[in-house]
Amino acid sequence: MLEWITNTIQIWNYWGIALLMFLENLFPPIPSELIMPLAGFTASPYQPGGAKLNVFGVFFAGLLGSVVGALIWYYPGKFFSERRLKTLADKYGKWIAISSKDISKATRWFNSQGRKAVLIGRLVPGIRTVISVPAGISNMPLLPFIFYTTLGSAAWVGLLTYSGYVLGSQYELVDNYLAPVSKIVLGILVLAFVGWVLKRRRKRTRS
Template structure:
């Protein structure tokens, strides 16, 4: 199995994943994906195709690659779910009250939305870069039934992982092609997040400016 040698942090991560797969086989890929869930900067879009590449070279089977990476996804998501459950609504409202431009009511509205659409958010969120990990936290905060959370996470993760693992399996040493297309999706998501956050900040600042004359008059 070959990797690039450009000396970047990505190369270091890739080499570490390759080492895990050589040492402990498919469980190494599962461990790498579990860590990717806890630390989103780790690129699942690289780890998963490499697991497929290893399967194509006979290091382990394709089924093992998908099963272990999906198990890793569930374990990592469960850890973040527990973090969300520990935080809870009360702690988040207290934090929001101390953060500029945020209000406790923002947490209430978010919780209300998640209680209505949490199932779809968890399922589809498992297939969106960045949100794949973060979506588990509000699920824990709202105490989504654990069996439902695990089921949705399992199915959503299995679909996402299978696409990338199979792509790596079929492409072999050309697995880098998958990374290129995945990068485009990630950039789109990042751009959407930046636009959304910018819109929220502008709207909240305007709201504060509109309220200031009323407060001065009082």
């Protein structure tokens, strides 16, 4: 996969980066943790031969692909019921590593956090791809969805791009550094969700 990602960026430059990040949103097994650091490395002046791409161009190309890819998941949620999407995920999701459990997890998180779940969810591996689905199911307006998606994606893409730019040829280490951080963030989100559930139960008990 690394060779394919490298060749795509070398051949198509910014359009290749946008395409890869678009596909990463559709097919989670394609890791943004490898795409954007590698793209950032191509903009690093420390690589042999100097920078081949502009770091800002790399960032905006990755952001464009990420936002457009998120829209692809938003519209199925808008036009299909949650039950129907779960059925489809269990039947065909194995091809893109998405299951009904993933949709349920993203939906619970969205219901507990509201619109800001789209922003935060874009920063969490395992949720960032499918957080668009409950946003569509809940009929979240398109403009706020794009706004929060863009903010969250910009933070994620910017972090990965800068990491590859700074680490240079060691860009593959980005995934090693992000893995524990991602687990911590996910743990915080789980605790926040549990707190929300307990708070709602207390309200019901009082009423």
